[in-house]
Amino acid sequence: MLYTESLSRLIRLFQKMPGVGQKSAQRMALYVLQIPRPEAEQLAQAIGELKDKTRYCSLCMNITEIDPCPICVNPARDPGTICVVEDPKGLLAIEKTKSYKVHYHVLMGNISPLDNIGPDEIRTKELLARVEQGGINEVIVATSPTIEGETTAMYISKLIKPTWVKVTRIACGLPMGGDLEFADEVTISKALSGRLGI
Amino acid sequence: MLYTESLSRLIRLFQKMPGVGQKSAQRMALYVLQIPRPEAEQLAQAIGELKDKTRYCSLCMNITEIDPCPICVNPARDPGTICVVEDPKGLLAIEKTKSYKVHYHVLMGNISPLDNIGPDEIRTKELLARVEQGGINEVIVATSPTIEGETTAMYISKLIKPTWVKVTRIACGLPMGGDLEFADEVTISKALSGRLGI
Numbered sequence: 001m002l003y004t005e006s007l008s009r010l011i012r013l014f015q016k017m018p019g020v021g022q023k024s025a026q027r028m029a030l031y032v033l034q035i036p037r038p039e040a041e042q043l044a045q046a047i048g049e050l051k052d053k054t055r056y057c058s059l060c061m062n063i064t065e066i067d068p069c070p071i072c073v074n075p076a077r078d079p080g081t082i083c084v085v086e087d088p089k090g091l092l093a094i095e096k097t098k099s100y101k102v103h104y105h106v107l108m109g110n111i112s113p114l115d116n117i118g119p120d121e122i123r124t125k126e127l128l129a130r131v132e133q134g135g136i137n138e139v140i141v142a143t144s145p146t147i148e149g150e151t152t153a154m155y156i157s158k159l160i161k162p163t164w165v166k167v168t169r170i171a172c173g174l175p176m177g178g179d180l181e182f183a184d185e186v187t188i189s190k191a192l193s194g195r196l197g198i
Numbered sequence: 199m200l201y202t203e204s205l206s207r208l209i210r211l212f213q214k215m216p217g218v219g220q221k222s223a224q225r226m227a228l229y230v231l232q233i234p235r236p237e238a239e240q241l242a243q244a245i246g247e248l249k250d251k252t253r254y255c256s257l258c259m260n261i262t263e264i265d266p267c268p269i270c271v272n273p274a275r276d277p278g279t280i281c282v283v284e285d286p287k288g289l290l291a292i293e294k295t296k297s298y299k300v301h302y303h304v305l306m307g308n309i310s311p312l313d314n315i316g317p318d319e320i321r322t323k324e325l326l327a328r329v330e331q332g333g334i335n336e337v338i339v340a341t342s343p344t345i346e347g348e349t350t351a352m353y354i355s356k357l358i359k360p361t362w363v364k365v366t367r368i369a370c371g372l373p374m375g376g377d378l379e380f381a382d383e384v385t386i387s388k389a390l391s392g393r394l395g396i
Contacts, residue, residue, distance in 0.1 A: 003290070004263040006251040010244040017226045028215045030286065032245055033252060033261060040249045044242040046208045047230055051238045053204040054231060063231060065202040088228060092201070 007033065059130075061106040061123050063088050077101045080137040084127060084156060086110050086144060094142060102140070105130065110148035111155055119155055127156065131163050138166045145172045145190075205231065257328075259304040259321050261286050275299045278335035282325060282354060284308050284342060292340060300338070303328065308346035309353055317353055325354065329361050336364045343370045343388075 003011070007029055014025035032040055056062070057069035064070070071077065081102040085091045091104050107122040131139065141156050143149035157167045173191035174183050183191075201209070205227055212223035230238055254260070255267035262268070269275065279300040283289045289302050305320040329337060339354050341347035355365045371389035372381050381389075 003286075004252045004261060006244070006248045006263070007261060010248050013241045013244050017229050019222055019225055024217055026287065027217055029248065030261075031215050032248055037249050040245055043211050044245040046204070046211050047238055047242040047245075050204045050208050050227065050230055051235050054202045063202060063205060063228075065204070088201075089224065 056106075060104045061108060061126070062091055062104055071104060074101075077103055079103060079135060081140065082127070082130065082136055082138075083140045083142050085142050086149060086152070090142060090144070107143070107152065110143055110146070110152040112148045112151075119159075122152070124156065124159060128159055128163075131160055131165050136165050138168060140168050140170065142170045145170075254304075258302045259306060259324070260289055260302055269302060272299075275301055277301060277333060279338065280325070280328065280334055280336075281338045281340050283340050284347060284350070288340060288342070305341070305350065308341055308344070308350040310346045310349075317357075320350070322354065322357060326357055326361075329358055329363050334363050336366060338366050338368065340368045343368075 010029040010032065011022075011025045014020055014028050015022060017025075020028070032043070053065055054063055055065075055067060057064045057067055057072055059068045059072045062069050062071060078101055081100075082105050083091075083094060083100065083102045084105045084107060085094065086107050086109060088106060091106060094100060094104075105123070105127050107124065107127075109117055109122040111117060111119055111122065127139075130136070139156070139160050141153040143152045153169050157169075160167045171194050172187065173194055174180065174187060180188070208227040208230065209220075209223045212218055212226050213220060215223075218226070230241070251263055252261050253263075253265060255262045255265055255270055257266045257270045260267050260269060276299055279298075280303050281289075281292060281298065281300045282303045282305060283292065284305050284307060286304060289304060292298060292302075303321070303325050305322065305325070307315055307320040309315060309317055309320065325337075328334070337354070337358050339351040341350045351367050355367075358365045369392050370385065371392055372378065372385060378386070
């Protein structure tokens with residue numbers, strides 16, 4: 001045994017985090033060892049507090065301290081448009097553009113048969129229920145343009161179609177500032193097929 | 199405010215860790231939010247426990263649960279050789295080779311004038327004291343071959359010289375399996391000047 005038991009345990013727990021490998025976990029645990037005790041206590045406390053205070057909004061499933069969340073109860077937002085995102089990071093990315101004052105629906109994942117995640121494992125039923133309540137004009141599907149995100153978008157489109165509510169998908173194409181030379185074929189053909197009049 | 203206060207706080211604390219940027223910290227905090235409560239409590243507890251149980255060995259400054267550490271009190275190790283490393287990760291890297299059963303001295307950093315770290319900020323005095331106590335034949339300086347590590351090695355060499363104890367430096371050269379074509383000039387000239395008879 002080269003590391004102490006308490007150090008190995010913390011390394012193991014850090015390693016479970018997404019994107020954290022063995023070396024990063026080791027570096028992070030050694031950082032915890034090295035910081036003053038009050039700072040380490042602050043960290044431990046912040047973890048507990050997050051679990052105590054933050055929950056998911058019962059309407060849109062976004063993370064919030066008050067339920068329903070500030071976005072859902074904001075009267076300045078367009079109540080007729082629901083933007084569907086895969087996770088709170090997606091919601092944050094769209095909010096950062098500050099150009100779309102819409103309501104959201106966080107799926108908490110994408111359909112991924114390889115990972116045993118079907119439509120029932122993500123919040124598609126809750127989305128349909130919201131649409132069926134009426135008052136919705138458009139559902140914008142803003143899942144990532146990955147295989148899983150595209151599959152989820154197709155599924156949602158089929159799910160919502162019978163309600164006659166418009167379902168749209170965010171555009172795929174070249175990123176702003178990107179060079180045609182370095183874009184992949186799929187992106188370029190998406191950019192071509194999605195061309196708009198100017 | 200897009201994230202809740204408790205979430206932002208945990209993201210901020212994670213971001214202080216070495217090698218953790220904003221996106222990683224965000225991903226880690228959302229992971230904490232998503233795991234079951236007992237697992238989050240385990241993590242918070244492990245942080246506290248690490249601070250309670252793990253300390254630095256009073257002899258070699260390695261991390262340990264018992265002081266002096268198991269390496270320092272191991273009679274099967276060569277008591278005449280001290281291997282100087284910059285941090286516990288360096289010690290671990292050498293222990294993994296399983297070929298050198300020596301004693302260690304962990305400096306807890308390298309000399310780095312740019313970061314305001316001089317010889318007195320790392321454990322050089324403690325090293326000199328150990329050497330002056332006698333019984334040491336060789337000090338192997340195994341700091342990394344970076345500017346800071348080399349500076350530290352030079353300083354230690356000058357520090358130990360007056361005691362007439364041999365000071366050696368780990369070899370620099372091409373990594374095993376590496377290709378001459380892709381090695382940088384400094385490494386190649388180090389490999390040439392450090393050539394050995396075969």
